[in-house]
Amino acid sequence: MKNESDFLVLGGGVIGSSVAFFLSRTGAKVTVLERGDTAFGTAGASGGLINWITCAETQMGLFMRSQSMFEHLQEELGADFELNYNSYNMQIISNEIEWKASEQLVKDFKLPGFEAKLIDSRESHQLEPSVTDDMLGSIYVPRVHYLNPIKLALAYRGAAERAGAVFVNGAEVTGLTVENGRVVGAVTPTESYSAGMVVNCTGVWSDRISAMAGVNAPIHPIRGEFVITEPTVKFCNTTISSAQYQTIVQHPELFSPNAIKYNLGFSVEQTTTGSCIIHGTREMNSGLDNSVIPEVIELLIQTACRFIPRLGSLKIMRTYAGVRPGTPDGDPYIGLTDAVQGFCQCCGHGGEGIALSPATGEAVAELLTEGSAVHCDISRFSPDRPAPAPEV
Amino acid sequence: MKEGIAYSGVPSEEELAACPGVPSRARMARGAVAYIECVQCIPCNPCQQACPQGAITVGTPMTNMPVLDENKCVGCGRCVSKCSGLAITVINKACGGGLATLDFPYEYLPLPKVGDTVEAADRLGQAVCPARVLAVRSDGGDEGTRVIRIEFPLDEADRVRTIRRLKPEV
Amino acid sequence: MELLEREIVVIGAGPAGLCAAIEARRTGAEVMLVDENSRPGGQLFKQIHKFFGSSEHHAGTRGYDIASELCRQADSMGTEMWLDTVAYGIFPEGVGLVKNGENYIVKAKKIIVAAGGSEDPAAFKGSTLPGVITAGAAQTLANVDRVLPGKKIVVLGSGNVGLIAAYQLMQGGAEIMAVVEKKDHIGGYGVHAAKLRRAGVPILTESVVTEAVGKDSVEAVTISAADAEGRPVPGSERTIEADTLCIAVGMSPLTELLWQAGAKFSYVQELGGFVPLHDEHMMTTLDGLYAAGDVTGIEEAPIAMEEGNIAGISAACACGHIGPDAAAWLCAAAQQRIRSLESGSFGDNRWAARHRLLDSMPRKE
């Protein structure tokens, strides 16, 4: 039969492409349906920082597996995704309250080999001469990677295709085929596809696919905006952030109303082409609207100029926004569900999709071809886990 | 290679023969007359307004080729500088003395001077014969398009369309 | 960020934007006209040839004279002109502008985008070499700045832009070594080609540029015969000595703002690529957002001006400054003038394309 495969992966973002790669590597026949093009959605509007210090504790196992997988991933995928491996991240501390919170953060993190430290203003400037003088110091976070998320998704895809996977672009899934309590395929406006297993990797759109399978898996989109500058000579040695994300909830008095409204953090990366990517807002429950809000851009630019004055002399080339797939408890849905057969969830990675993509793809492939995930325990991400109590 | 203005930038014999702006040989032999080398459907009509005799009709639609009423045309040359396409000249084959004159638009510098001997040229810009400059004028306040009158042997009247561009004085 | 409020914001002060501003202002509407350049007029100031068209509407007038007249009118009517101002986005909150490093959001009842077009690039070996420039840049240099881009020039492309630029460069004193055209026929009007031929310029049809040769800048241009698909025929190369190569291979609408705003588009080859869907009032699929001029399809300035007229009148009408009957009458007259400019063998297919575009505009119930 035409359009028949072992695995039908829905979504060609960084998660879907990774899942397709790890599945096809086992020799399975894999088809990926993507409504736009690879990295068309969230992966195309993401920062590339992979930073353990901001990872949720619940996801640390998956994170650390990914962390080590990144070391050889470029060779494994046979593609350059502009990986800066084992770099560091500098989080600028602006005031005493942030300093205290940062001390606590550094102290609380107890994974051997992952030790952040607080450094003073002088040492911060030695590492990153472009940062502002108006700072107390910074958190120095070692063993941080950063990469180009779009190229990462394309790298997974290329490697998956070489292993035999078929990627179909412009294929928006409009329905799932369910027979006798089992999902057996998916349909687009022009084609129908069948498979032994359908894997839902559709990120912010995944709740709609889940509903088609009769599964309740809520997604709360989180919008973030991005500012891209013109290319310039290398002046950031690594990624520079602000430590203010730790205090914005507890100490709103330190922030402007818009900073609170848009949950302002700050992060800048300079890409290999020389452009700087400025981002850091997290607008909770934004819906799927990925349009850019001028006041958010203004806020990001002001923040960027405050922390790195040099950015003020650069022209802005473009701005865009992306939505990330948040979930009610903050953890992704990974695994099979009792609600329906033939349907595997792999979505809801929030702001960590890029970072968690290698271990996620590996775990799903292991689960579906060997019966259980070997390298990581993904049981806590079960789609059937109890929903968190609603906030009062 | 295919012939015609769309292929070479030079109108073919057929295009000229079918062109309603080109006067008959008999009319040209009688004296000065406009020669409108407009062989394509161009949305343009200032030539119609320019003619004080009402000898040029474009009508509606504006893309009609201009029709010359050769009996109304007196060869005054008012239309020459008004044609945005620089497609109109005035030919006079009845000057006598074995000579013809041509009034043509010219938009280059340097300008020739009255009395100069210049090289008359054909539609390909190739030199045809020497010609004498009889007049250099600007009509209707537009200094940009000069109308130049040259005199040359009558035998060459069907070939001569312009002069070779003058080299700047060093 | 400063918040401003205006009735109508027009983006782009070329022929379409100026006409839109003038027509809207004429009805008493409050108009802010924005342009990123330091003077209005768009690309009209480099048009020193006489335009075609009807003698009642600028035909026989040179582009820069039209530009001066439009600027004078816009100014005398008290149009609020924001020059050196970049419009960077159209948001629900308003139009985002940057002037002198200051950020403004202008809330407008109606927005008219008249951003114009840009020239398409051509790819061949050496196409990035200094001395390879767009025909438009060459025209700006020669006709506005009074500088020749070079002395011996090859022009790639025989559309009206290429033919006119070649002629104007000769008027500035340059030598045109050749006009090179991939197709078997000349793209632009025969009369423009005939001017070049009378000046001795070869127009090489069924030919392509295969290389711009030179170390730090163009020293020669290699051309080849082209086959029916426009590919170079091996072995047919020849080299023309030149210090400049002007690229005139077509133009595309500058549609970024309209895409960003969320307007719907259609691909129309005859009009230069993706063009915004619009109704007969030049309103896009977004309520209150209008488009006029090259941004709706590449045309010559007289058509851009008529579209600007329609957009300006329609926007003013929608703001209540002119009655619908009067507006309809004025727009119909402008449509009539567009029809007369877009007829005949050169315009009919564009007129038809324009109407297909109008027909594909979703209708309100």
Added chain:
Amino acid sequence: MSDLSIKDHPVLGPAPVRRRVTVYYEGRPVEAAEGETVASALTRAGIKVFRTTEKTGEPRGLYCGMGRCSDCMMVVDGEPNVRTCVTPVRDGMRVEIQHGLA
């Protein structure tokens, strides 16, 4: 030095007399007319190389002439990435070839 000025023009007439200013291209004085763009002044003087590319060091020069492309970007008074085709000259302006990203 070559001069590509169009001194007289059949349609536009003689070039308007404008105040002369001097810009310094790689330290070398270049005469310019007040109000013209940097790109125009350099072209007038026969200068064609405006920048070189980051990876291969290839030369680039004036291309689009309307501020759309990045080929004419130079270092002007120490500021990189200045689009010289839309930047007017100022007396005493220092204009340098931009090598790679600056």
